[in-house]
Amino acid sequence: MSDDLRSFVQGLPKAELHLHLEGTLEPELMFQLAGRNGIALPYANVASARAAYDFTDLQSFLDLYYAGCSVLVTEQDFYDLTWAYLLRAAEENIRHVEPFFDPQTHTERGIHFGTVVAGIVRALDDGQKHFGISYRLIMSFLRDMSPASAGQTLEHAKRYGRHIAGVGLDSAELGHPPEDFEEVFAAARGAGYHIVAHAGEEGPPSYITGALDILGAERIDHGVRCLEDELLTARLAMDRVPLTVCPLSNVRLRVVPDMAHHPLKTMMDSGLLVTVNSDDPAYFGGYLVENYVAAAEALGLTRGDIVALAIASFEASFLEEGPRQERIGEVQRHAAAYGFEGTASTL
Numbered sequence: 001m002s003d004d005l006r007s008f009v010q011g012l013p014k015a016e017l018h019l020h021l022e023g024t025l026e027p028e029l030m031f032q033l034a035g036r037n038g039i040a041l042p043y044a045n046v047a048s049a050r051a052a053y054d055f056t057d058l059q060s061f062l063d064l065y066y067a068g069c070s071v072l073v074t075e076q077d078f079y080d081l082t083w084a085y086l087l088r089a090a091e092e093n094i095r096h097v098e099p100f101f102d103p104q105t106h107t108e109r110g111i112h113f114g115t116v117v118a119g120i121v122r123a124l125d126d127g128q129k130h131f132g133i134s135y136r137l138i139m140s141f142l143r144d145m146s147p148a149s150a151g152q153t154l155e156h157a158k159r160y161g162r163h164i165a166g167v168g169l170d171s172a173e174l175g176h177p178p179e180d181f182e183e184v185f186a187a188a189r190g191a192g193y194h195i196v197a198h199a200g201e202e203g204p205p206s207y208i209t210g211a212l213d214i215l216g217a218e219r220i221d222h223g224v225r226c227l228e229d230e231l232l233t234a235r236l237a238m239d240r241v242p243l244t245v246c247p248l249s250n251v252r253l254r255v256v257p258d259m260a261h262h263p264l265k266t267m268m269d270s271g272l273l274v275t276v277n278s279d280d281p282a283y284f285g286g287y288l289v290e291n292y293v294a295a296a297e298a299l300g301l302t303r304g305d306i307v308a309l310a311i312a313s314f315e316a317s318f319l320e321e322g323p324r325q326e327r328i329g330e331v332q333r334h335a336a337a338y339g340f341e342g343t344a345s346t347l
């Protein structure tokens with residue numbers, strides 16, 4: 001049963017819209033890059049690195065995640081990181097990705113913005129060429145750094161024109177509300193970037209409202225705490241605001257007590273446009289297929305639910321209408337081959 005489910009999910013064309021490239025850094029690659037760059041790691045080996053991934057909340061995870069980033073130095077390092085993810089994505093039949101990267105994590109260490117972007121974009125272009133995986137790259141501001149630093153990062157990004165499609169907001173949420181970043185997001189909107197923001201992961205529903213009304217977010221990353229506010233939930237459903245939900249992440253960071261209590265199905269039943277994503281798969285124990293399978297098993301999702309989630313992943317993407325409909329057609333053909341009718345969740 002579970003093998004059937006896994007192969008159904010694996011074969012299903014999917015988009016991934018909430019994925020931090022730095023969060024795909026597997027300990028094996030971390031050690032390889034540390035060796036290449038002569039950087040000492042606080043772990044004796046790969047096994048002890050994995051054993052150290054014992055977080056209790058978002059901040060304790062972020063401390064390890066930022067420490068791991070110290071091995072990323074050269075353009076080739078960022079290429080290798082991104083390429084390793086794309087190999088997984090191709091295996092999992094991910095057809096479109098909108099990954100995040102955190103420029104400030106690297107520029108703070110003296111790495112040039114251009115080095116980071118060049119490595120990532122070269123890999124994404126190769127992924128498009130070799131596997132047909134389309135992409136829109138999103139840079140995220142760290143909300144626990146200053147708005148002025150975000151502003152400088154935006155100025156850097158403007159020099160890289162078409163390579164960066166969107167701007168997001170991530171890192172420690174509590175105590176760092178969206179309104180702190182009103183000005184820089186207004187500038188990003190003015191410069192034509194798509195806008196997304198992490199909100200309602202650990203933070204309250206008011207951060208989701210702030211992300212929408214103050215930052216102009218087109219999509220909310222996580223957003224699971226919206227269910228605490230009925231009016232907000234109704235608004236998100238009515239306006240078809242996509243929520244990029246990350247089930248394994250929410251369990252590992254104790255946003256929810258366990259997968260059986262994850263609100264994904266309740267969110268779907270509330271008419272929300274939800275998608276499933278992996279967030280930081282090297283740290284949370286599973287890539288995209290594993291997130292679908294774990295949620296489906298614990299919450300009793302039907303094949304129809306799973307198909308609706310895959311369709312939603314393209315609906316919620318920043319693809320233009322033509323390619324978006326082509327991808328949705330691919331999902332529907334896969335579903336039909338298994339005897340399911342895939343219907344767009346807007347119907």
Ligand code: ADE
Binds near residue numbers: 249279
């Ligand atoms: N950066 C990487 N993963 C994150 C998450 N789950 N929440 C906020 N910032 C992040």
Ligand code: ZN
Binds near residue numbers: 221
């Ligand atoms: Zn995230």
